[in-house]
Amino acid sequence: MTDQRRLSARISAIAESATLKVDAKAKALQAEGRPVISYAAGEPDFPTPAHIVEAALEAVRDPRNHRYTPAAGLPDLREAIAAKTLRDSGLAAGANQVVVTNGGKQAVYQAFQVLLDDGDEVLVPTPYWTTYPEAIKLAGGRQVDVFAGSEQGYLVTVEQLEAARTDRTRALLFVSPSNPTGAVYPPDQVKAIGEWALEHGIWVVTDEIYQNLTYAEDPEATPPRALSIVEAVPGLADQAILVNGVAKTYAMTGWRLGWMVGPADVMKGAANLQSHLTSNVSNISQRAALAALTGPQEPVEEMRRAFDRRRRTIVAELSKIEGMSVPVPEGAFYVYPDVTGLLGREWGGVTPTTSLELADLMLERAEVAAVPGEAFGPSGFLRFSYALGDEPLLEGVQRLQGLFS
Incomplete structure (x- = not known):
């Protein structure tokens, strides 16, 4: 075989889904027994209505x-x-x-x-x-x-x-x-x-x-x-x-x-x-x-109300972290804080300069997974999905409050 290419140029240029990659890493760590709380996947935690x-x-x-x-x-x-x-x-x-x-x-x-x-x-x-x-x-x-x-x-x-x-x-x-x-x-x-x-x-x-x-x-x-x-x-x-x-x-x-x-x-x-x-x-x-x-739409409203409750919780708690600017989301189930105020500062001996490095620090030191802004455009941001249970949602943010105190 004279052509040594294994993949077409078109497919070689495709990047893996960053959100799924972060979620998969979090799940792998959970499988190892680490108590990782993941805000990575955009997936409701509710069962499909009966x-x-x-x-x-x-x-x-x-x-x-x-x-x-x-x-x-x-x-x-x-x-x-x-x-x-x-x-x-x-x-x-x-x-x-x-x-x-x-x-x-x-x-x-x-x-x-x-x-x-x-x-x-x-x-x-x-x-x-x-x-x-x-x-x-x-x-x-x-x-x-x-x-x-x-x-x-x-x-x-x-x-x-x-x-x-x-x-x-x-x-x-x-x-x-x-x-x-x-x-x-x-x-x-x-x-x-x-x-x-x-x-x-x-x-x-x-x-x-x-x-x-x-x-x-x-x-x-x-x-x-x-x-x-x-x-x-x-x-x-x-x-x-x-x-x-x-x-x-x-x-x-x-x-x-x-x-x-x-x-x-x-x-x-x-x-x-x-x-x-x-x-x-x-x-x-x-x-x-x-x-x-x-069919009946009542289950949709019940889930929407739960997301709204979680939205209010995560915005209020993330806003307590000095260096995070947290615009209030009005839809979906994501919050996207600007974290540039946390970059260039030392946290436990590590000085992250990008949101990618910050996300790695959070995963290693606080066992909290979020998707860095580089997945969605410029660095300097983190995406948190609040489509997870109320208790882990609050615990994860409290871990971050401790990390960045």
Whole structure:
């Protein structure tokens, strides 16, 4: 064999998911008997609601689900997703505008595959979720970071986007509520960004996986909606792809069920790609997702209230650490403190200069795992997921208070 390459250049350039890597390291240490508390994984600690599990059990016993089904998804599930999209995103879409995918990640991947050619640019508000850069890269696109720090609530402005726009700009990635920051764009800013994208003919890929996890200042008040950019600017409907799924809202991360919604011709292209890539999503997961979307929603509200309680706890406790600046997240289940005030100082004989080094110090000295900012953009930040039990959540932060006292 004359060619000594083991992997293609495309695959060699892909980075492992940083969040999963940190979580795997924490779990390995736990398996060794170390009492590590991990804030790394974006995964609810609740079981999937019982009525959804029952629907899956019934589906297993039904021979219809033992066979191939349409690559784009079961017709009744696609109808239910269209109804959910109208209800929560204000977009009237037909079932032919829905493609059911193996989790939200596949929807993100396929969105960029159907939109981008080599060299097309995607504006990516930063900090960003770790999968976006790799999905853009695999589609031949070029990521253009638009950074918004803690001083502006991690929310980019139209002026920043316009400064980054070129004649190669093909798409804007829009995420609200955000992973990793928990930031939620206010309605006027959503509208302004949507109108800017419409004016310049820029596609919008909007990830709405956390849209049902928002919080009010008063825990007893009705939480504000995370306004969808296609509801704020209806004219964007023909140049937008919505990504969503059941993983976060319904505690169904392991069921691998997501979807994408967009113009019929674009979704036809995505369905064609999926027909060769994976074909249909597991019929059992599809039946479970149908039960999630059409069944009782009380369990969702119970989980949301628990996340809100934990959000208040972790923000209050992290804010006690001198050197941490902790913007209050309004959605999702993450808090993203600016930790530059902890860098360049000695802690137990170690002087971290980056958030990566700080995260390593925390894991070794306090047995607390968090994901460093380098996974999401610039150094100087840490992501903590508060989707874990109340007791370990509090204990972990108290360990950090002791480490950085």
